Amino acid sequence: MAIAVLCSTSATAQQRTRLTNQWQFLKQDLGGVWEAVRPVKEGNPESVPLWTNVTLPHCVNARDAVDPDENYYQGPAWYRTQLVVKNPYPRGRTLLHFEGAGQKTEVYVYTTRVATHVGGYDEWAADITEAVNAFMKQDSLVKQFKGKVPVAIRCDNSRDLEMIPSDLSDFNLYGGLYRYLNLVYTPEVSLDKVFAEAVTGKDGKSGSVNVRTRLYNPSSVNGGAEMTLQLLDPNGKELQQIRKKGVIDNAYRFDELKVNRLQLWSPEAPALYTLVTTIRTAGGACEERTKIGFRNVEFVKHGPFLLNGKRLLLRGTHRHEDHAGVAAAMTEEMMRDEMISMKEMGVNFIRLGHYQQSRIILNLCDSLGILVWEEIPWCRGGLGGDVYKDQARRMLTNMIEQHYNHPSVIIWGLGNENDWPGDFPEFDKEKIRQFMKELNDLSHRLDPSRKTAIRRCDFCKDIVDVYSPSIWAGWYRGIYTEYKEVTKAEFDNVDHFLHVEWGGDSHAGRHSENPDKSLQNIKAAGAADERAGDASLYGGAARASKDGDWSETYLCNLVDWHLKEQETMPWLTGTAQWPFKDFSTPVRPDNPIPYMNQKGVVERDLTKKEAYYVFQSYWTNKPMAHIYGHSWPVRWGNEDEEKMIKVYSNCDVAELFVNGRSLGTKKRNSQDFPAAGLRWNVLLKKGQYEVKVVAKKGKETVTDEIRFEYQTEKWTKPARLELKKIKEAGGIVTLQAQLLDDKGVRCLDATDWIRFGLTGDGRLLDDLGTASGSRYVQFYNGRALISIEKGKERVVVNARSGKLPMAFLDL
Template sequence: MIRYLRVFVVLGSLLGFTPVEAQESIRLNHNWEFLKQDLGGIWEAVRPVGKGNPESVPLWEAVNLPHCVNARDAVDPDVNYYQGPSWYRTTIDIANPYQNGRTLLHFEGAGQKTEVYVYTTKVASHVGGYDEWTADLTTAVNAFKKTEICKKQFKGKVPVSIRTDNSRDLEMIPSDLSDFNIYGGIYRYLNLVYTPALSMDKLFAKAETDAAGKSGKLSVKARFYNPLAIGEAKIVLKLTDPAGKLVSSTEKKINGLSTDTELWDLQLKKPVLWSADQPLLYTLQYEIQSSAGVARGTEKVGFRNFEFVEKGPFMLNGKRLLLRGTHRHEDHAGVAAAMTENTIRQEMIMMKEMGVNFIRLAHYQQSRIVLNLCDSLGILVWEEIPWCRGGLGGPVYKEQARRMLTNMIEQHYNHASVILWGMGNENDWPGDFPEFDKEKIRVFMKELNDLSHLLDNSRLTAIRRCDFCSDLVDVYSPSIWAGWYRGNYTDYKSVSEEEFKKVKRFIHVEWGGDSHAMRHSENPDKALSKIKTGLGADERAGDASLFGGAARISKDGDWSESYLVNLVDWHLKEQETMPWLSGTAYWPFKDFSTPVRPDNPVPYMNQKGVVERDLTKKEAYYVFQSYWTDKPMVHIYGHTWPVRWGADGEEKMVKVYANCTEAELFLNGKSFGIKKRNSQDFPAAGLRWNLPFVKGENVVSVIAKKGKVTVKDEIKFNYQTEKWAKPAKLTLTKIDQQDDIATVEVRLYDDKNILCPDAMNWINFSLAGEGKLLDNLGTSSGSRKVQAYNGRAIIKVKLNKGKSMVAVQSEGLATAFVNL
């Protein structure tokens, strides 16, 4: 069903108008058809064809919105993802309740070039995949409804066709050299909006307060949508506090409705403050009363004061706040960019539950849903335009960057969570043009920086990794990847201190490392012995490659979760000892797809997330929780490590991540003592035990205490003492079935049938029969081509209530089969 979001206004006749229903917004989620190719012309989308007509080509498929063209092929190991035109079509029953009202299509985001048609009339176009925009259908709809075609062929409904195009184009941002997919499709919500002839285009509300919170000021400015040039209106504004109590109201008659208009300057004593811990928001309501009817809406605002201290930390409402951050790409298993509101909410809540109070939205303006959640959850925001890699293009390129910066700032101006506007990312990365001129990049960066301050002088500007522009913006983040692309993770603090000295205001965004989910290691730091230290920790050209160049963990490490938890653990314990640090942001929260990493253990996936692409938590998630959260938690490392290995009688380390003051560990029911937590006692803040596992099954449990609260955790695993040779055979077994979904597991054994628990062979699944592999998800358990994790790999099969045979292949080994 179409989802209706209605607002009704019942008002008397104030300016000689008849009261009618207020602005209505309808999500157009259903009854769409999709075509993953171009058409010869718009006529092919609307021409009449009968059922069964063999000339009804090309063939369209039924889809729901949001929808991404690259929902599956972005991580298909065998193809390049599709970049080109696609089409969407539907018919809409349009019934605007306003006399002379406007009928609009509001796009929350579509990639990357978009054209809108009513029947065969082109009504609008837009360039840019991430900012919101609106197409006014009114004239074309009114004209079409008068035709016989509308009455006879379409039974009074209006055919709407939309062409999206994510073709490669050097004169567009972001660059196709970027480390993320440039998706196509209507991948955010699309809304049908009815408004009176006079309505609100944008309401700008600036909420300010001093650092002590003793006084506040609200400044409100309006921009109207007035295509019929209505001459006057009455504006009613009301402000209510977070408890719903009316603070103040005002009315104003306006004659000039064609320019931005100052509406209200309100002084407040001791406003309720918005903060990361208590994200309390005021509600600003508006009514526009005119001869066209009434338009009404609300905006949320938050009073807060922030400061990036020069050569110092970050302050929120007069107190130091260490920004504990992460990053977000708009990407998810099975749908790519087309995330639903429920999934977005789940993801953002998981971030907050991990302890996040800061996020960099990478590397483009994101959905209004995300910003609303940041406001309500208390997550401070760095949001940026997609000037990412490739160099600097010509006039068309620059104009898109200016337009997208303007749109981002104006569309997200009212969000209390936003503190930084990002001008770009990795703008020192050449490749799209024959010329790479640093001075021209500096000139344009300064232009964008000045434009940002002109549009919004209440926020600061920022960029990451473009040292020759570091002096142009307010806040700068250099490239520091200690322990991954360069150096050892123990270099982190010293490198950060050196970079801190170079700039006026320092923040560190992007750090971490890749981990192949469910891969674990008994000696994760082994590769560090090959790494040269003291040479910096920045990422350089070619460092992301898995081949060639100097030794580096990104190439020579084992990509285990075991290594990543050590890297994260070290960074977090060091950050607690850096009083000058404004904050950091781990890269990223969730694994995401990328066209530039085809050889990763899950092909085409950047696997640096602390959760997988389907939001399955990796072990590193709990390391963050142990440092960043207050609600008592405890987690034993190794929940997805079914087989550990070593010699008989050898003691093996067990790590426990907890925010509790103490923990007691048990092996097979026997206590191995209580340990106190000390964040500076690396690893695991002192909560680590060396235990003598028994051959076969072991049970490890922990009881941790924080004040009067007790929390527990437990894992089970087998301990293998037999030595193994290289993999010589595969076995394939069904290990689970839930309803119509079966899970199969491949294992690698040597020639003596001993499991090879460190095997990393490439695994290829295939299927014949009535079922379907649940693959192309970009996860360790949702890819038909994947590197083994500890001598095994799993995948799920939708049986479709029939019979299937699954096969698994690995180079040099005999194929294995299982019947389902």
């Protein structure tokens, strides 16, 4: 559902405006709203507290979510602005439309509280009409504020056990106006919701649209009304128009709009029709444009997933609303770049974890052709009381109503890891089952056309339509070669199976000559479920998550094995790797980047890791080839030792060149692990190497190149820390720290911690949650990078690692 609202009078005007600029922010509470809206003279030294200027969207936790030295802020914060309100409609309504704000919100016009909302992820609106009218009648205030209307908004993400999601969740409960906020003008009677059910005929060649509407008429206006429906094909050509005249009624239903020569929606061809709905009354006209799509979806009982009558293997990933430098406050451009990067990896399915996400994301899924599982944030902790349950019901209702029309959505998720206790003294499985049944019935009542699902709550798996158990072969349990066996066993236990969440952590830039060395004590478990304590880096059974090296090398092998096996599982509906992008979390302070879940195939700033290209080699058709190791500048081993060079490619054949000499051609075979047979064993001597691959798919040719150094000198333990500048551009200096032993040999397998500091005219570009954007981070192959923004005066950077002497660099 991509809905654009345009309400027009005889003089057409833009009636929906994003409020991005001229905001001020305060990261603390106030004594009362008066402190936010009282007039303040510029330069007055008694103006306390001190506000900062920000633009929206804005997240309270843009930086502190990944601060290695303190917990992220959970508490109240304030925003304020002054609006020019000029509603063009006689008796029109003026709304503030929130696309999402976290987690509890209060809205004030001057000192009048006009709205409150609980829940950080669903959309809602504050009608400020009466409050604005009352303010504008007070001449002294109008004069004092120069005709502008003071607006203050309080957001609060304080811990609260009677809210969802739980603070035990493996993600931050962010605060702030972190999605877009809009000023909307409507006539006195306008469209609140348009529900369009696009039905595809059995022949797949014809279809129909059933439409019902809900009006927004807070003043209970009576009189005549005219409703118009117009259906446009994907090229914008009108197919049909229906017009109804009558009296104003809260709900309208329309007869079917028929469509012949149907263009079906699919990941390969996401055809979108446009439904234009207009209501006209004496107060003006209001129009909504809704994107819809026609497709048939079926989960075969004990079988695969069908789209439009044909098997489609769901090739999925996950998304959290999180990004370097801004946390949840991603702009539309950032979201678009992220989703396009997913599509270019070959993704045709996404689970939006673990909450309703921005309308922009759903619109992008519609237009890019990415199927969606979207869920409410009933996540971990158990089950609360009536307030808690009411929020869950409300958020499920809002999610379904607000995203009902999106053709990309195929599943409504009711919960995640609801078998995880901790928030309440009581953990009653039967009460959780009863509430899950209630949510399941509510979902089917609101939308009978879509399936329901949950992940990892075995005692509720019989309630929902589709179930995903916990399967983490090769990471939290067992070894990755067990993947097919344990998946088939779980598949046979339910009618409709979909495997979401698999993969493993990798520290970007860390590579290994022997990624399996530390896993010798890990045995096949015959099961691969994540259990209590498995995410901890200490204690418990031997497992890759604790005992592995967290290298990109290991993750590529794990992913490679999973993807090759999926090609031989004809019964499989599909899977979703967890997650696409590294994201911040309060429950992982000890990870190589503190407070980061590092299971992404891209970093938190969208920098691609090596595993991204493994997926691309299996999931895409556009010719590609990628030599493993673009972020691995120095390999190591003995003189004349045989080393493997891998190429991930979807091409039929590939030829490798090392220092200009061909090492021969290999044919791709997806079942030849690793790298689908595109691997060459090369005898390496000390020195520099240039490696190039030339790959062919049909008549098309693609190439890739890397350079690396091969080190044969052996090292002992780190004895010295070296800090040097490796790049400077546009006032940004990039530094590299390197660990050396007592003879000056690079310690290429070192994973020690390093802390960067700075004194003088400059600032560290840190608190980004990336391997090269953190002031406290683990080394990757004995090195670590950091950038600084340098001023005009002197600046000195320092680095320390354990008990080694500090290193300084005077810039």
